[in-house]
Amino acid sequence: MTDPKGRGRQRSSESEEAILKATLQLLKEKSLRDITVDAIARKAGVGKMTIYKWWPSKAYVALDAFRKKMNKVVVMPDTGDTERDLAELLYSIMSFYISPTGRIFSQFLAESQSDPEFAVLFREHFLKPRRESVGVFLDRAMKEGAIDHTLNREILLDLIFGPMVFRLMAGHGALNRAESDAMISTLLRGIRSNAPKLKRASGDKAAVIQV
Amino acid sequence: MTDPKGRGRQRSSESEEAILKATLQLLKEKSLRDITVDAIARKAGVGKMTIYKWWPSKAYVALDAFRKKMNKVVVMPDTGDTERDLAELLYSIMSFYISPTGRIFSQFLAESQSDPEFAVLFREHFLKPRRESVGVFLDRAMKEGAIDHTLNREILLDLIFGPMVFRLMAGHGALNRAESDAMISTLLRGIRSNAPKLKRASGDKAAVIQV
DNA sequence: ACGATACTAGACGTATAGTATTGTAAAATG
DNA sequence: CATTTTACAATACTATACGTCTAGTATCGT
Numbered sequence: 001m002t003d004p005k006g007r008g009r010q011r012s013s014e015s016e017e018a019i020l021k022a023t024l025q026l027l028k029e030k031s032l033r034d035i036t037v038d039a040i041a042r043k044a045g046v047g048k049m050t051i052y053k054w055w056p057s058k059a060y061v062a063l064d065a066f067r068k069k070m071n072k073v074v075v076m077p078d079t080g081d082t083e084r085d086l087a088e089l090l091y092s093i094m095s096f097y098i099s100p101t102g103r104i105f106s107q108f109l110a111e112s113q114s115d116p117e118f119a120v121l122f123r124e125h126f127l128k129p130r131r132e133s134v135g136v137f138l139d140r141a142m143k144e145g146a147i148d149h150t151l152n153r154e155i156l157l158d159l160i161f162g163p164m165v166f167r168l169m170a171g172h173g174a175l176n177r178a179e180s181d182a183m184i185s186t187l188l189r190g191i192r193s194n195a196p197k198l199k200r201a202s203g204d205k206a207a208v209i210q211v
Numbered sequence: 212m213t214d215p216k217g218r219g220r221q222r223s224s225e226s227e228e229a230i231l232k233a234t235l236q237l238l239k240e241k242s243l244r245d246i247t248v249d250a251i252a253r254k255a256g257v258g259k260m261t262i263y264k265w266w267p268s269k270a271y272v273a274l275d276a277f278r279k280k281m282n283k284v285v286v287m288p289d290t291g292d293t294e295r296d297l298a299e300l301l302y303s304i305m306s307f308y309i310s311p312t313g314r315i316f317s318q319f320l321a322e323s324q325s326d327p328e329f330a331v332l333f334r335e336h337f338l339k340p341r342r343e344s345v346g347v348f349l350d351r352a353m354k355e356g357a358i359d360h361t362l363n364r365e366i367l368l369d370l371i372f373g374p375m376v377f378r379l380m381a382g383h384g385a386l387n388r389a390e391s392d393a394m395i396s397t398l399l400r401g402i403r404s405n406a407p408k409l410k411r412a413s414g415d416k417a418a419v420i421q422v
Numbered sequence: 423a424c425g426a427t428a429c430t431a432g433a434c435g436t437a438t439a440g441t442a443t444t445g446t447a448a449a450a451t452g
Numbered sequence: 453c454a455t456t457t458t459a460c461a462a463t464a465c466t467a468t469a470c471g472t473c474t475a476g477t478a479t480c481g482t
Binding site: 031032033034076082083106107109110111112113114119122123127128130131133134142145146147148149151152154155156158159161162163164165166167169170171172173179182183186187188189190191192193194208209 | 242243244245287293294300317318320321322323324325330333334338339341342344345353356357358359360362363365366367369370372373374375376377378380381382383384390393394397398399400401402403404405419420
Binding site: 006007008009010012036037038048049057058 | 437
């Protein structure tokens with residue numbers, strides 16, 4: 001926020017780090033909604049005002065803490081085998097997102113539903129850069145002919161990661177190596193059958209579903 | 212909750228309906244987090260205790276109201292053309308989920324992140340039945356040979372709906388007819404290219420992404 | 423009539439968010 | 453070194469929402 005150097009006392013990096021560290025610790029025990037700014041301040045040994053001075057709400061603090069924690073970079077798999085690389089990528093990301101720290105990802109998406117400004121920040125400063133990184137891989141795969149080059153990059157990204165996000169949010173399915181492999185395998189080959197299509201029995205009645 | 216018929220005064224269906232109606236109206240203006248139980252009670256002209264007597268929290272009220280609203284059933288498309296049917300299905304569902312009322316869906320997923328009991332209810336009583344309905348369609352398509360019968364049904368469901376859910380929650384991509392068509396089309400044919408694979412240039416360095 | 427239950431209305435205690443105040447510590451400026 | 457400016461911790465404070473409790477009333481079965 002304040003860039004070069006003001007005239008008075010400098011921002012305390014000790015306090016900043018203590019706040020981010022305390023936030024991460026608290027988020028391992030409780031959800032973002034269930035932790036309080038007071039608790040963060042107490043645990044960090046700082047005044048509550050210091051938190052509100054630099055962040056608009058605890059969600060922003062958590063996002064900063066989360067991003068800082070993710071200096072644990074993961075090298076994009078590169079065996080040359082696109083299927084293996086994608087499956088490995090998806091699995092490593094899903095492993096992180098179901099870990100005690102990585103779980104916060106889901107809560108950022110939750111927070112985005114009621115805080116539009118946070119949603120923009122999360123999308124632009126967290127999601128976009130990561131999607132861009134994977135996009136580079138996809139571009140190369142399309143250029144090399146491993147992936148159909150006529151396809152839309154954004155659609156590809158969402159087909160790859162959407163199923164995982166859905167399961168993260170709704171909790172209706174497992175997230176492990178077998179599932180990530182199945183997702184990527186199915187996605188690569190397509191769900192359409194190569195077998196000749198059977199004739200539709202005329203007596204079947206349409207199913208009715210509730211949207 | 213209370214079973215056949217107690218001995219005292221019966222539950223007031225007028226109050227119940229007023230509560231659900233007021234909740235839906237409020238949810239058109241604000242997010243689930245931003246509406247209050249007091250506001251629901253005031254707008255419905257009921258006592259707050261009546262709400263807490265029958266529902267554990269406003270999220271449960273909203274879910275009941277949401278389900279009741281969804282008597283607007285949608286017939287599962289059945290042209291016999293699996294691709295068209297799936298695209299039509301996905302589009303009709305996404306149209307609803309981005310509508311003023313349907314938007315609540317995202318907020319149920321958000322609420323699930325901090326209320327495990329609600330998450331179970333939402334998953335079992337809302338998500339499961341709907342997935343089952345689509346599952347019936349998929350089963351038939353697999354049986355008829357339109358969809359690869361070796362595939363896993365749950366994976367299929369998540370590949371179809373996951374991308375939409377991701378965009379609903381993160382808001383990073385459009386949700387319209389063109390997008391739903393592209394998702395289904397890509398999913399049916401697979402993302403793998405049929406073109407011969409190019410040789411990997413040996414000098415390329417692996418991209419580094421942050422998980 | 424009587425007991426049981428649901429109802430509205432609103433007071434109440436608790437918790438949390440976010441703001442305001444006070445006195446102090448550190449840094450730049452002169 | 454003195455002054456000014458800003459950050460800081462600590463804490464009081466306001467506003468709001470949740471969820472409970474109480475009082476008095478209405479409606480049902482027996």
